Amino acid sequence: MRDGDVVVIGGGYAGVRLAKRLDATARVTLVDRKEVFFHRIASLRAGVHPEWSVTPFIPYDRLLRNGRVVTGKVVRIDTAERQVALATGERLPYDVVVIATGADYPEPARFTGTTTEEAVKSFAGHQQRIGGADHVLVVGGGPSGVELSAEIRLARPQARVTLAHAGPSLLHATGSERAGRRARAWLESHGVEVRLDSFMSPGNDFGTYRDAQGNIIEADLSFWATGTTPNTLWLRLAGHGDWLNPSGHVKVDRTLRVDGRPDVFAVGDVNDATELKITPAALAQADLAAWNIRAHLNSSGRHRKEPRLYRPMHRTPLIVPFGPADGLTMLPVPGGDTAVLGSRTSVLAKAKTLMTPYMRRQLGYAGA
Numbered sequence: 421m422r423d424g425d426v427v428v429i430g431g432g433y434a435g436v437r438l439a440k441r442l443d444a445t446a447r448v449t450l451v452d453r454k455e456v457f458f459h460r461i462a463s464l465r466a467g468v469h470p471e472w473s474v475t476p477f478i479p480y481d482r483l484l485r486n487g488r489v490v491t492g493k494v495v496r497i498d499t500a501e502r503q504v505a506l507a508t509g510e511r512l513p514y515d516v517v518v519i520a521t522g523a524d525y526p527e528p529a530r531f532t533g534t535t536t537e538e539a540v541k542s543f544a545g546h547q548q549r550i551g552g553a554d555h556v557l558v559v560g561g562g563p564s565g566v567e568l569s570a571e572i573r574l575a576r577p578q579a580r581v582t583l584a585h586a587g588p589s590l591l592h593a594t595g596s597e598r599a600g601r602r603a604r605a606w607l608e609s610h611g612v613e614v615r616l617d618s619f620m621s622p623g624n625d626f627g628t629y630r631d632a633q634g635n636i637i638e639a640d641l642s643f644w645a646t647g648t649t650p651n652t653l654w655l656r657l658a659g660h661g662d663w664l665n666p667s668g669h670v671k672v673d674r675t676l677r678v679d680g681r682p683d684v685f686a687v688g689d690v691n692d693a694t695e696l697k698i699t700p701a702a703l704a705q706a707d708l709a710a711w712n713i714r715a716h717l718n719s720s721g722r723h724r725k726e727p728r729l730y731r732p733m734h735r736t737p738l739i740v741p742f743g744p745a746d747g748l749t750m751l752p753v754p755g756g757d758t759a760v761l762g763s764r765t766s767v768l769a770k771a772k773t774l775m776t777p778y779m780r781r782q783l784g785y786a787g788a
């Protein structure tokens with residue numbers, strides 16, 4: 421017998437992991453507004469290279485043995501009735517609800533539409549525009565901006581590619597100057613123009629961009645790798661604005677519950693746990709929340725478990741691919757320093773496959 425109805429809102433990295441963890445012990449319903457899992461880590465390459473167009477999409481059909489996956493946009497959590505409301509009007513009763521709606525990202529790392537066909541079409545549009553551009557501007561020199569600039573350069577050796585970054589060095593938010601220097605050296609040696617201390621905004625004329633000093637860059641195409649926005653507007657519109665902090669993240673306590681709500685959890689990019697918003701953190705939060713949800717559902721039973729407290733992840737390896745055959749890995753080492761490893765580790769651990777086989781296995785599919 422399974423204990424309780426758990427509705428997981430959002431089938432990204434955190435939601436998928438959590439649903440799978442609880443599938444054997446609770447009645448799980450996973451709801452996502454799109455019909456397939458989107459492996460975002462492969463999305464930058466998919467936006468540039470046609471042969472990667474379908475790689476990021478993995479069906480949900482083999483994820484759960486007992487629970488179900490529903491396609492639909494959640495618009496409200498009705499805490500009085502303990503129901504989740506979908507845009508279609510359908511209502512899903514819950515004993516525990518988990519908000520795992522992640523964050524929105526600029527193109528090309530977005531899933532546009534609800535079906536694979538729609539999203540593939542959007543990738544094809546980016547690939548065509550990149551293929552026809554003489555000058556591509558990438559704004560934002562964090563891991564995504566560096567990775568995207570490298571992918572574009574490798575796909576378009578003859579085009580001009582500029583990476584403009586507001587900070588004093590690439591990857592500076594990671595705290596590793598060495599990694600920033602390595603990334604810059606790779607890009608410049610491959611003919612990418614790197615402009616630092618360049619806070620960009622759109623210029624007055626179409627196809628122009630200006631930095632804070634008033635310098636104008638003309639480009640046929642621009643991509644903005646400048647940050648993310650939590651997917652919580654729907655919560656605000658549904659009257660749960662008091663669950664959010666000023667940046668729109670869901671406020672959680674150390675058990676990953678929404679403050680003061682024993683049956684509402686929030687995991688992954690959507691919450692305000694202070695750490696880098698990356699997949700290992702989303703997965704670790706899903707694991708901890710699964711434990712705490714089981715503890716909550718069994719709280720009156722004989723096998724009562726104590727809730728666990730989440731410890732934010734501040735130091736974790738970070739890999740930045742430079743295309744499929746090169747990259748760098750930032751590896752925290754004891755004493756607070758970061759070692760920077762080169763091509764071999766980065767290619768094996770991520771750059772070549774972008775962790776697609778791993779994610780496919782998580783969803784019950786074999787191989788690449």
Ligand SMILES: Cc1cc2nc3c(=O)[nH]c(=O)nc-3n(C[C@H](O)[C@H](O)[C@H](O)COP(=O)(O)OP(=O)(O)OC[C@H]3O[C@@H](n4cnc5c(N)ncnc54)[C@H](O)[C@@H]3O)c2cc1C
Pocket residue numbers: 429430431432433434435451452453454458460461463464492493494495520521522523525529564651654687688689690697698699700702
């Ligand atoms: C370009 C790029 C590259 C990245 N590369 C890496 C990397 O290499 N390594 C790494 O560790 N991290 C990487 N990240 C970060 C990583 O993608 C996030 O940390 C991760 O996606 C967080 O997972 P999540 O489950 O919280 O959210 P998401 O993966 O964003 O999933 C949220 C889900 O919620 C659904 N949803 C949203 N609103 C609703 C609604 N109202 N109703 C129903 N469903 C809804 C969405 O459709 C989505 O499926 C990268 C991010 C980007 C943008």
